[in-house]
Amino acid sequence: MSLSILGWSVAIGVAFLPFRPLVADDTSLDALQAYWRAQAPWCSFHVSGEDAAKKPVLKAFASKNEDGVGSNTPPCNDGDSIMFNALLCLGGIEVDPGKDRPAAGEERAIREVGCDVVKHSQTVTKGSADYGRWWRSPRRNYLASVGQQPEGGSETTFSNDHALGVMAYIAQRKDVTAFQAWTDWIKNKGGICTSMSCIPGLPRYCPDDRCGFKIADCPLLDQLAKYLGLENTLCASDDVKQAQARAWAVADALLVPFNFFLPQLNDVINKYGTGKQGVHSAERIAIINSIINDEGYSLHDVAATVYLLRQFGLGNQAESQIAADIVQARAALAHTGDNAFFDLVADGRTSGVKGEIVHICPSQQNDVSHPKFQWTWERQNISETAKKTMYWDCLFIANVFVKDDYPPPTDLPGMKELALDIADARRLLHADCGHCKNTDCSGRDIDCGHKTALDKLFCEANKKQTMWKCEGKKFVCTSTCQ
Structure with a gap:
């Protein structure tokens, strides 16, 4: 499931x-x-400047590195930036101008964290066919504006x-x-x-x-x-x-x-x-x-x-x-x-x-x-x-x-205990077949009153002449006790 x-x-x-x-x-x-x-990583990208010379401007936003890539080394992985930055937004994480500065020798960037990252992942250019549309990150939004976010990829x-x-x-x-x-x-x-x-x-x-x-x-x-x-x-x-x-x-x-x-x-x-x-x-x-x-x-x-x-x-x-x-x-x-x-x-x-x-x-x-x-x-x-x-x-x-x-x-009252019973049942449905071995499926008159939640589920199913059997590595429900 x-x-x-x-x-x-x-x-x-x-x-x-x-x-x-x-x-x-x-x-x-x-x-x-x-x-x-x-220590937190940033995803950096250049956009065309708004001055007459269109001098490129470096932007950076809170993101993560690719797996296996070392300390703040490109390429960044910005496919999930919306969700993470939205949580940072709710958590009150913002850019701190005094601290979020590039390391010595790095190009100075306009940095964004949290709310602003999500905000700037939306197309807001009036008249654009994509006006109002959200993308995976500010970088993807910019690439879309220059025709580099095709549909139908992996x-x-x-x-x-x-x-x-x-x-x-x-x-x-x-x-x-x-x-x-x-x-x-x-x-x-x-x-x-x-x-x-x-x-x-x-x-x-x-x-x-x-x-x-x-x-x-x-x-x-x-x-x-x-x-x-x-x-x-x-x-x-x-x-x-x-x-x-x-x-x-x-x-x-x-x-x-x-x-x-x-x-x-x-x-x-x-x-x-x-x-x-x-x-x-x-x-x-x-x-x-x-x-x-x-x-x-x-x-x-x-x-x-x-x-x-x-x-x-x-x-x-x-x-x-x-x-x-x-x-x-x-x-x-x-x-x-x-x-x-x-x-x-x-x-x-x-x-x-x-x-x-x-x-x-x-x-x-x-x-x-x-x-x-x-x-x-x-x-x-x-x-x-x-x-x-x-x-x-x-x-x-x-x-x-x-x-x-x-x-x-x-x-x-009682919800924490019930939650544990539900979680135990959920785990049972995804258990491997080894959990079946010692289950007593004999008779219909088993007293379920003093059993643990896991045994209780087996017990109740048995009383109703239904039970779980192993099929591959999963339990499936059957009409009779197996």
Whole structure:
């Protein structure tokens, strides 16, 4: 049940999560941020100057290096710049004129970080056929202006994963003009998805089906438009609404293997959330995605969605909290390192989060030369990925922590424990066949009351004369106990 099923990509506590105690209590996050900022890579490119001589001007923006490329050495990798810089934007990271200077002997550049990087990735030239369109980075935007961003290559000109970054920037700056120009371009020039590589009938962010909307995008745009005091006309047509309804039916079907937990989850949603009224909301799809999305960047997308929703008070906060708790529980059960971003999104500013930041991110004393390639929080194996940190990821989480403007968690009694049960069930569905060996499938009258969540799932399935069997390396549901 990977994210690709609906994108199709849905394109569709732990009562007590073990927070690591503070390491190096006397280590100042301010000092660490200064070190990370000095190491963080930039993507540089020349544009034609606006003077009479058209003298080239060097611009640079926060980015990452290619994997395997050493210290700030071109070529830069700017394919994901929108998403990373949008998070930096929300985290309050900006250019510091006194510190963001080129090294000795380097050409002086106009540098941009965060909000301005996202802003300048949009075509804003009036009269241009691309007016309002977003590209992957400011460099790609400039190349498009001189006819060097053709459609149909191995990489699309924009990614539906990054649309969330654009929405985050627009919310942060309340950039009504950018929102209207963007949605107008999508409506008039982006086209409609027509293949199964996206959701048929939904709009596209670029003239390529790989840029198709995910199931969450129209609900998110609805929330954003409401926040800006506008209407989301892009998703208002009957054709788009019908396509969205078909996608919801598929998303609901993906939850069938979790029927054992759905009544409990629905109880929490009905008690603290919006119940049936919010059945097709952005928060509800965040809950679905928190369960079915694969670990790694797909689960990070859910955490980023929750961060956006909660930071700006969009939608029902209890339902966003449910998604955050499930994401956190799944990361905790994976035992692949402490994801400070997931924990902050779920629990807010805690000493445990600060300890994770200090533990995972390098200091001047323990850092070693490495490719500055990874946004650590979007990968499954945090401790390994951090060895290739791009430093901007560390700056982001530390600044969010210091800024302390993220809302406190919503109290949902029993949700942390339920989140662990759901995460355990999700892990079962992706376990290898070795986990089947000692499962007792005899009889229908097994007492499930005192079993662990994992055994309980087997037990309940057995009582209903259904069970999982091994097919290849995955479990599949069967009609009789195997």
